[in-house]
Amino acid sequence: MFSQKVAQQSLRRLAVQQPLAMRSSMMGASPVAVALGKNIQTRQVTSTPNTEDPSQILVKQRLNRPVAPHLTIYKPQIGWIGSSLHRITGVALSGTLYIWATAYLASPALGWHLESASMVAAMGALPLAAKVLLKTTLALPFTYHAMNGIRHLMWDLGRGLTNPVIIKTGWTVVGLSIASAVGLALI
Amino acid sequence: MASFARSSLLRQTLAPRAPFLQKNVGVSQVVAFHASAKKQILPPLPQSVQGTMNDPAPIPETHPSEGSYHWSFERLVCVGLVPLSFAPFAAGSLNPVMDAILCSLLVAHSHIGFQAAIVDYFPPSRVPKFRATCNWLLRAFTLTTAVGLYEFETNDVGVTEALRRIWTA
Structure with missing residues (x-):
């Protein structure tokens, strides 16, 4: 038992200090291996032919690039929400204009009545609550887009481009546009 | 041994x-480093390489009519619209020249605005056909809108007067 431990220790020491000596002394090929010609370790050097289109490597790599996250991960702030509303209201207003004007152009062919007299009559026939609601729905996008547009023009002049001012003017525009829209609806 | x-x-x-x-x-x-779950909300679209893989991404050629001139024109239309949206209602309407200017500016402003939205949301590298369709649709609609407004101005009472009458109906 003791002699085994001594052998183990000296072997360990040898292995740490002179690993090459260990290899030659302990892994020497057996006579059978030498006779069979298997004493030499060989490694197959093969190169697989690259049949892949090299330009596709970059295409595949690009698929692993990080993708910009969607809007829901951002904290709602007056800056970007207000900016989105500016575009949404603009598209809604211009879309209304485009649809109405095109429909007016096509109305003789379609038999619709979009001339001012019939629109006034239709509006006058509505109950008061519906009138106020419809007018608010039309006025609010307009007042917001108009006032925020003035804010944009100020930015184009290089004014009010600090974060506190942007927050302040953003909320000011929200308040003023709601107030003026309600005021316009009650005319 | x-x-x-x-x-x-x-x-x-x-x-x-x-x-x-x-x-x-x-x-x-x-595992310890990535504490949060991986959220890939929008998966990447199919990729393509223009030219060979060693070429840089092509930069479109710049032109003042798509850059500085466009910007200045856009702003001039906006600045013009500011008084024109309030003046007719404040001064009393039924001024055909003011109405015509307002309608022209509105059409120009709307066209530029829609164009900006198309440019922002439908990049040609991703949806070239849809973008072209949108652009042609926009041109057609701008034309019908302009003609429709012209018809309304010449055959009816005009935009501002009509809006005033509807509003006070």
Whole structure:
């Protein structure tokens, strides 16, 4: 038992200090291996032919690039929400204009009545609550887009481009546009 | 030499370091680093390379009519619209020249605005056909809108007067 431990220790020491000596002394090929010609370790050097289109490597790599996250991960702030509303209201207003004007152009062919007299009559026939609601729905996008547009023009002049001012003017525009829209609806 | 020495010692000393051990360490480090779940909300679209893979991404040629002139024109229309949206209602409407200017500016402003939205949301590298369709649709609608407004101005009471009458109906 003791002699085994001594052998183990000296072997360990040898292995740490002179690993090459260990290899030659302990892994020497057996006579059978030498006779069979298997004493030499060989490694197959093969190169697989690259049949892949090299330009596709970059295409595949690009698929692993990080993708910009969607809007829901951002904290709602007056800056970007207000900016989105500016575009949404603009598209809604211009879309209304485009649809109405095109429909007016096509109305003789379609038999619709979009001339001012019939629109006034239709509006006058509505109950008061519906009138106020419809007018608010039309006025609010307009007042917001108009006032925020003035804010944009100020930015184009290089004014009010600090974060506190942007927050302040953003909320000011929200308040003023709601107030003026309600005021316009009650005319 | 005794087999007991060969089996355990040699494997530890001579064999290359066990790969699974290294891999394990790596995995645990990565797990600890990425504490939040991976959220890929929008998967990447199919990619393509223009030219060869060593070419830089092509930069479209710049032109003042798509840059500085466009910007200035856009702003001039906006600035013009500011008084024109309030003046007719404040001063009383039924001024055909003011109405015509307002309608022209509105059509120009709307066209530029829609164009900006198309440019922003439908990049030609991603949806070239849809973008072209949108652009042609916009041109057609701008034309019908302009003609429709002209018809309304010439055959009816005009935009501002009509809006005033509807509003006070």
